Amino acid sequence: MTDAERIEALLDIADPAREADPGRSAKLKVLGLAESVGAAGYRPTTAGWSALAERGRAFRNA
Template sequence: MPDASHIDALLDLIDPDRTADPDESAQLVVLGLAEKLGRNACRPTTAGWNLLAERGRPFRTQF
């Protein structure tokens, strides 16, 4: 699963207007980007949130 698919699957987990695909959620759990909550629910791990944050972070020229 490429990064774009990971991001879409993570957005499916956190956006209430989108429906999560159970197969994609299971792949995220295996990769450590999500963790299971009960039988049917998942939520992003810190690694999953970091993957989402990297896409929205602007480029910094000074540190």
């Protein structure tokens, strides 16, 4: 998974308007960039938010 793919996958789980790919989200979990939430959801970890930097600011408190 390249840096660009990680950013896109993080944006997929951070932005409610985008649909997350469960396979890519699971890879983020293995990398420590996302954590499981509820039945089948994910959210970025602190490391995930740091990787998103300015691109994730709009979704940080959403």
